[in-house]
Amino acid sequence: MRLFTPEAMREADRKAVERGYPSLLLMEWAGMKAARVYLELFGKAPALVLAGKGNNGGDGLVLARHLLLEGVGVRVYAAGGQTGDALLALQALLAHGVEVGPLEEASFREGEVVVDALFGTGLKGPLTDFYAELVERVNRAGLPVLALDLPSGLPFSPHVRATATVAFAALKTPHLLQREACGKLYLAEIGLPKPLLEREDLPEVASPEALRPLLPKRPLTAHKGSVGRVGVLGGYKGEGLRYAGAPLLAALGAYRMGAGLVHLVAPEGTPLEPLEAVFHPVPSPTLPPLKAEALAVGMGGGPWGRAWALKALEARLPTVLDADALHPEVAEAYRKAGVPAVLTPHAGEAGRLLGASPEEVAKDPLTAARALAERTGLAVVLKGNPTVVAEGERLSVNPTGNPALATGGTGDVLSGAIAALLAAGLRPFDAARLGVYLHGLAGDLLAEEKGVGLLAREVAEALPRARRLLQEGRVSPAFFPR
Numbered sequence: 278m279r280l281f282t283p284e285a286m287r288e289a290d291r292k293a294v295e296r297g298y299p300s301l302l303l304m305e306w307a308g309m310k311a312a313r314v315y316l317e318l319f320g321k322a323p324a325l326v327l328a329g330k331g332n333n334g335g336d337g338l339v340l341a342r343h344l345l346l347e348g349v350g351v352r353v354y355a356a357g358g359q360t361g362d363a364l365l366a367l368q369a370l371l372a373h374g375v376e377v378g379p380l381e382e383a384s385f386r387e388g389e390v391v392v393d394a395l396f397g398t399g400l401k402g403p404l405t406d407f408y409a410e411l412v413e414r415v416n417r418a419g420l421p422v423l424a425l426d427l428p429s430g431l432p433f434s435p436h437v438r439a440t441a442t443v444a445f446a447a448l449k450t451p452h453l454l455q456r457e458a459c460g461k462l463y464l465a466e467i468g469l470p471k472p473l474l475e476r477e478d479l480p481e482v483a484s485p486e487a488l489r490p491l492l493p494k495r496p497l498t499a500h501k502g503s504v505g506r507v508g509v510l511g512g513y514k515g516e517g518l519r520y521a522g523a524p525l526l527a528a529l530g531a532y533r534m535g536a537g538l539v540h541l542v543a544p545e546g547t548p549l550e551p552l553e554a555v556f557h558p559v560p561s562p563t564l565p566p567l568k569a570e571a572l573a574v575g576m577g578g579g580p581w582g583r584a585w586a587l588k589a590l591e592a593r594l595p596t597v598l599d600a601d602a603l604h605p606e607v608a609e610a611y612r613k614a615g616v617p618a619v620l621t622p623h624a625g626e627a628g629r630l631l632g633a634s635p636e637e638v639a640k641d642p643l644t645a646a647r648a649l650a651e652r653t654g655l656a657v658v659l660k661g662n663p664t665v666v667a668e669g670e671r672l673s674v675n676p677t678g679n680p681a682l683a684t685g686g687t688g689d690v691l692s693g694a695i696a697a698l699l700a701a702g703l704r705p706f707d708a709a710r711l712g713v714y715l716h717g718l719a720g721d722l723l724a725e726e727k728g729v730g731l732l733a734r735e736v737a738e739a740l741p742r743a744r745r746l747l748q749e750g751r752v753s754p755a756f757f758p759r
């Protein structure tokens with residue numbers, strides 16, 4: 278599944294029409310599928326449909342007709358000046374005897390659900406004047422809002438803040454980059470010919486279908502030396518072992534992702550946990566002889582981070598470089614040595630590597646992740662909402678995860694988890710996107726059960742459950758085709 282820009286979506290739409298596909302069918306499906314989501318979420322609650330003059334408005338007019346046929350009360354207000362399919366949708370609705378008022382007269386009533394069909398992918402710039410005010414009124418009304426295709430106004434401000442959004446044909450960039458505005462996300466198939474959605478030049482959305490085949494197999498003959506051994510190198514002895522927990526959490530992450538054995542190389546005095554690890558207490562960053570297939574390096578390393586990373590390089594094993602190991606000269610050393618590595622920066626660390634501010638990175642994570650992958654020649658996991666994985670030309674945007682994961686140590690767990698997948702033989706890009714997806718899914722499972730207040734170690738403990746759901750094809754995604 279690809280992540281479309283609004284322009285790419287309009288292009289697919291146009292190509293379908295060029296192939297002879299009747300565009301009115303697309304609109305009919307869009308409105309009908311959105312009506313189905315409406316009924317599922319809001320039952321027979323009356324609808325207030327606000328329709329713009331373009332095709333997004335047309336989708337809203339189709340939805341109004343389908344809701345009417347289902348016995349739902351509808352009040353419809355539309356902009357004037359419809360043409361083409363939107364005009365046909367208006368005529369069809371009028372033929373049912375529905376009154377359509379001018380948008381200027383739209384009022385909000387307690388108990389109604391607002392259907393936002395003002396603007397979709399055709400928006401050219403920020404809303405101003407009447408439409409900016411209308412959007413603010415929608416938000417202030419405090420009623421549930423179902424947005425069709427995109428909450429109107431996105432990707433700019435002001436924009437509608439929706440309770441739920443039905444994306445048509447494919448997810449578009451704002452659905453994942455401005456997810457907060459979308460509420461619960463649904464993806465509706467509207468009959469667009471499949472080849473038009475296969476765009477390898479666009480970023481991919483990490484999906485269960487794409488990731489399941491990457492899960493490492495566990496044959497009956499497996500033993501702890503055959504399924505991937507991980508070396509974790511991290512921690513810092515100054516300041517009284519202040520970061521001692523970080524490498525331990527990475528070790529947990531690696532075990533919970535299925536590592537056969539985890540070596541923990543950490544400063545003397547580090548607690549000997551988890552009990553299942555093989556311990557290597559060292560006085561300073563050192564690489565003891567290890568039987569491992571991958572490393573996770575730098576977590577809790579503080580001022581030792583760089584030295585840990587350069588020592589680890591001597592092993593020439595696939596390596597996850599995290600936190601204090603993230604320095605431009607470290608990345609350069611790995612690239613030069615031709616050692617496969619995954620960098621796992623958050624926006625601040627990525628900014629440090631790129632010479633940009635954390636705000637600049639967070640504003641356009643797709644571009645930042647791609648730039649960092651290009652500059653370093655390594656795989657990059659840019660952590661955030663959403664987390665983006667990049668390598669060479671490839672970009673994968675992760676849809677799992679939630680704000681409950683914003684707590685100390687979850688990044689360490691992720692690094693260990695990715696290292697376990699590297700140790701099992703996955704290539705860096707695959708280990709990164711699968712690790713990120715499962716880590717986010719583990720967080721989603723926990724957030725559903727407990728809400729906010731998770732501990733990083735609990736995220737590690739939920740990894741096997743996430744992995745099993747994916748394995749068995751039972752992931753209930755945040756969005757789903759219907």
Ligand SMILES: NC(=O)C1=CN([C@@H]2O[C@H](COP(=O)(O)OP(=O)(O)OC[C@H]3O[C@@H](n4cnc5c(N)ncnc54)[C@H](O)[C@@H]3O)[C@@H](O)[C@H]2O)[C@H](O)CC1
Pocket residue numbers: 286289290303304307329330331332333334335336395396397398399400401402403404405408425426427445446469
């Ligand atoms: N994905 C598909 O294949 C299909 C999508 N459908 C729906 O169509 C919209 C896109 O429709 P379009 O007519 O191109 O654009 P909009 O309805 O979003 O709005 C166009 C309308 O708005 C005016 N406009 C642009 N910018 C501004 C602005 N800043 N302020 C005020 N007005 C503005 C512009 O001039 C036009 O008049 C897509 O999202 C789906 O909902 C199809 O129904 C099915 C196929």
Ligand SMILES: [K+]
Pocket residue numbers: 333393394395396397424425426427428429
């Ligand atoms: K909309």
